[in-house]
Amino acid sequence: MSKKEYLVELLKSRFGTDFLGEESSPANRLFVDLKKQALRPAVKLLLEQDGRYQVGIAYDDRKNQQRFALLHTFAFDGDGLLVALRTFTPEEEPEFDSITPMVPGAGWSEREYRDLLGLNFKGHPNLKRLVLSDDWPEGIYPLRKDVPHDLMPPAAEEVAFRLDQAPAGTSVIPFGPFHSSLHEPAHFSVYVDGEDIKGCEYRGFMTHRGIEKLGQTELTYNDVPFVAERICGICGSVHSTNYAQAVEAAASLKISRRAEFIRVVMLELERLHSHLLWLGVAGHLIGFDTVFMQAWRIREKIMWLAERLTGNRKTYGMVIIGGVRRNITKEKAEDIRRVLQEVEKETLTLEKAIIKDKTIHKRTKGVGYLSKEDAIKWNLVGPVVRARGLDIDVRRDHPYAAYDELKFDVPVVESGDVWGTLVVRLKEIYEAIKIIRQCLDKLAILPEHEPLALELEGPIPAGKQGLS
Structure with a gap:
């Protein structure tokens, strides 16, 4: 059974x-x-x-x-x-x-x-x-259906956000909504006891744009992927792919293998630029701007490559319902291989400098500690939870697109701190490169006549759902 x-x-x-x-x-x-x-x-x-x-x-x-x-x-x-x-x-x-x-x-x-x-x-x-x-x-x-998408109600008066009661023995340190280390407005009321953070109250969504409502009212099936890519300033393809796969599941639509491999290429290129961006920001926040500048210099090669492949550095516009919009030709594949070789070589050099630097160790080890038990309790995912000793990765455990045909390792670290997250993300850079190379090898032997995109046969019945 x-x-x-x-x-x-x-x-x-x-x-x-x-x-x-x-x-x-x-x-x-x-x-x-x-x-x-x-x-x-x-x-x-x-x-x-x-x-x-x-x-x-x-x-x-x-x-x-x-x-x-x-x-x-x-x-x-x-x-x-x-x-x-x-x-x-x-x-x-x-x-x-x-x-x-x-x-x-x-x-x-x-x-x-x-x-x-x-x-x-x-x-x-x-x-x-x-x-x-x-x-x-x-x-x-x-999000109720009878509320129009462009409603602008009059503001309520004499209202204010009220903080919860701080834990006993702690002080409240307000952080945000505008701060040089924040990349969008958000307010954190941090409850501290000396150097230890005992709790935090968060107030965000200050740039909430109502994308869900637009998806329900103003956008067609194939408009949504392009808007979904703009949910986040770093990760775009993952949102459009997630949505497209859910619609395809609801419609029982199986896309071509070529399209699935191309989706993986774009997702892993996005992973590369995301991890390098994170590494640079982490270096900047701990006062190590050499790491920041070198990581972002390497990342720029990925951004230029993305622009050559898709016409855009970050919002690729590659994923649509039923497949992808553009092919990866032999010439583009060679361009990808060349850039990956450069990125791999330069990241290895940067990694050696980071691993040996005592200052980085002191500012990341034991900092931001979260136990494996708490990571499970709060349902964390991604590099953060893999740095807390939990061996999960949706690409391996619930393979989608073409991941079922690809071989890669899942880096897991037990330290539970910022250092562990740094190590996991560094190792995942090399795994992403490995995955992309495999995809290019597979694309080279797939029939070139495979369609890049298939059309939905008709509207999806009301109430039909898909999980991605």
């Missing part, structure tokens, strides 16, 4: 009539529909089965079935399985049980949908405003 079959039978037997049904296509995805009173026990059950919580998603389904819907998604990494618990509440009763007491990492998702959809989460320990500005009037929830 597969893990998916086992979970379905377990949920059916445990919840009886509260189990409403399941949708289990494709093979590595499972949607389970439950009555909302079964949500907390079902979450507890999946956690006991070693499910790793990912994110909560809510939406307004009143047009179709007079209800609001909520999904909580879990990854079973050893089985390559993604599971979504899906539950509903009638529009006249917009409330769900909070799972934050069990899953602290769900706290943001629930606060987000309190703001944007007006959903209440019973039992949430601190359901205060997160996304909406302090002067946004109560009772207007932007």
Whole structure:
């Protein structure tokens, strides 16, 4: 019996009539529909089965079935399985049980949908405003379908953000919303006891642009990838690829292998420039501007390469529903290989300087420590969690695009501090180079007539969902 079959039978037997049904296509995805009173026990059950919580998603389904819907998604990494618990509440009763007491990492998702959809989460320990500005009037929830995308309500008066009570024995250090080390406005109230940080309250979303609302109202399927690339100033392809894969899954659309390899090339080029950017910023923040300048000098080669491949340094515009917009020809492949060789050589030189520098060691080792247990508790992912000793990587554990055909190592470090994160990101630079080279080798032997993009055969049925 597969893990998916086992979970379905377990949920059916445990919840009886509260189990409403399941949708289990494709093979590595499972949607389970439950009555909302079964949500907390079902979450507890999946956690006991070693499910790793990912994110909560809510939406307004009143047009179709007079209800609001909520999904909580879990990854079973050893089985390559993604599971979504899906539950509903009638529009006249917009409330769900909070799972934050069990899953602290769900706290943001629930606060987000309190703001944007007006959903209440019973039992949430601190359901205060997160996304909406302090002067946004109560009772207007932007992601409800009956709220127009261009609504500009009058500002509420005599309102202000109120900090939580600081932990006993700590001082409050305000940081932001404008500071030379911040790359966009955000406010942190840091609770410190001497040199130790005991807590922090965050107030961000100050440049929130309502992209979700535009995606629901003004944009077509294939407009969204181009806007999604602009969510972040560093990572663009990962957002457009994630969205495209979710739509393709919902539409049961299988894209060409050539398009999948090209997507991986762009994702790993993006990883290269992201890690080099991070390395440079880290050097700058600890007062080591030589690292900053050298890392960004190397990164610039990737940026120039991206512009030659796509016409743009950062927002590539390569990914669309059904595939990609541009091919990687033999000439472009040779250009990529040449740049990778230069980047690899120069990064090795920079790495040797970093590894031997005692000042960098002193300013990163033991700093920003987070235990492996807390990393799991807060559902962290990526290099940050791999630097806390947790061996997970979605490319290997839940392979997408062409990652199932590629060989690479997943760097894991046990130190749990900034030094560990630095080491993981450095090692991942070489792994990204290895992956891109494999992709170029595969592209060279694939049939050249393979289509770069396929068209959707028609509209996706209302309510059909995909996980990516």
